[in-house]
Amino acid sequence: MLAKYDFPELTRRVILAAAAALLVAPLALAQTDPLPSWNDTAPKAAIVAFVEKVTKESSPEFVPAxxxxxxxxNDGTLWAEHPMYVQLAFALDRVKALAPEHPEWKDTQPFKAVLEGDMKTLAAAGQKGLLELIMGxxxxxxxxExxxxxxxxxxxARDPRFKKPYTELVYxxxxxxxxxxxxxxxxxxxxxxxxxELMRPWTEKIYGIPPEQVIGSSIKTEFRMQDDTPTLYRLPEVNFIDDKAGKPVAINQYIGRRPIAAFGNSxxxxxxxxxxxxxGAxxxxxxxxxxxxxxxxYAYDRDTEFGRLDKALDAAAITGWIVVDMKADWKQIFREK
Incomplete structure (x- = not known):
């Protein structure tokens, strides 16, 4: 004998259960922390508050997508820049790899300092010395190529302190x-x-930022036909230094919109x-x-050759920029594999 069921009541319960499930799922998603490696301190709250007010259409400060x-x-903001900029580490390795083809480097600074491991002399060469290394x-x-x-x-390549690839030392x-x-x-x-050109090969995989959204310093290139193949040839001349006052110039030239958010460290x-x-608005x-x-x-700010944070730190107190204290505000420093 078949059991008797109250089908209207059963249907009502199924509908209510389904509705509850639909309500719970978005709530669970909403409660998922999008920034789990950030401690619940002022910087995290400021980020979330800013994103909410510029993305909510009913907000007076809504910004169209x-x-x-x-x-x-990048350096010091998205990945480690100590004990030296990764660009410099790359240049030093390139000097050593190319040294057999350039015997004159043994007597020519700053190449001589690199080959002899004389970091004091290399540091004294400053930006001019670094540019010579890069051009060479x-x-x-x-x-x-x-x-x-x-x-x-x-x-x-491996970082000398952590013995890991540099791309594992992203924050x-x-x-x-x-x-x-x-x-x-x-x-x-x-x-x-x-x-x-040093950043573009890997930024999309590591950061999700494609090559066309990477702006950096560059050397001049020219179009050449080599064995009936069109190429761009890299010349030993500076094209653009994307640092300090050069950054707003590059943003205007390559992006064409003024950003509404900027993140740096120096x-x-x-x-x-x-x-x-x-x-303004x-x-x-x-x-x-x-x-x-x-x-x-690492701990550093005003007294360092790499990533000096001095004038910008003073300006933050005046402009209202958020200053992240890595020790206090981050649960975790480096990227998980």
Whole structure:
């Protein structure tokens, strides 16, 4: 004998259960923390508040998606820049690899200092010396050849302290921030003093930022036909230095929109943050990453050759830029594999 069921009542229960499930799912998603590597301190709250007010259509500070541009420095903001810039580490390795083809380097500075491991003399050569190293090691080849060399180096080179690939020393909190912004309709760009061709081979895989959204320093190139093949040949001449006042110039030239959010860590980012935030409406956001964690990474600001944070740190107190204390505000420093 078949059991008797109250089908109207059963149907009602099924409908209510399904409705409850539909309500619970969005709630669970809404409660998922998009920035799990950030401690629940003021910087995280400021990020979330800014994103909410520029993305909510009912907000008086709503910003349409095409105008949601966020720019990020790379060295010291997205990945480690100590004990030296990765660009410099690459140049040093290139000097050693090319030395057999250039016997004159044994008696020519700053190449002589590199080959002898004389970092004091190399440091004294300053930016001029670094440019000489780059011109001597990054030019004289096609862009495709350089791309191959840079890709192979970044895949095999190791940081001297952590003994890991440099691409594993990217900051997990910042990787989460990039993803969070993109999930909320932002377009994210790198605006770095580092070489554009050294960054482009790997930024999409590591940061989710494609090559066309990477802006950096560059050397001149010219079109050449080589064995009936069209190429771009790298010349030993500076094309553009994407640092300090050069950053707003590059943003205007390559992006064509003033960003509404900018993230940096040093005086090299001062003008980029000024250009982004000191322009009135709509809502704008500036953030500095302050390296304060000597145990998990490094602690430095005003007294360092790499990533000096001095004028920009003073400006933050006046402009209202958020300053991230890495030791206090980040649960985790480096990216998870």
């Amino acid at each position: 095409p105008e949601r541009i966020a720019v990020f420095d 090691t990054h030019a004289g080849m096609t862009t495709d 350089f791309h191959k060399i840079a890709s192979e180096w970044i895949a095999t 997990q909190p910042m990787v989460e921030l990039l993803a969070y912004l993109r999930a909320n309709g932002f377009k994210t760009y790198i605006v770095s003093g580092g070489g554009i 005086d090299g980012d001062l003008e980029m943050l000024q250009w982004t935030t000191m322009a 709509p809502a704008r956001f500036g953030m500095l990453i302050h390296h304060t964690d000597a145990e998990r990474e």
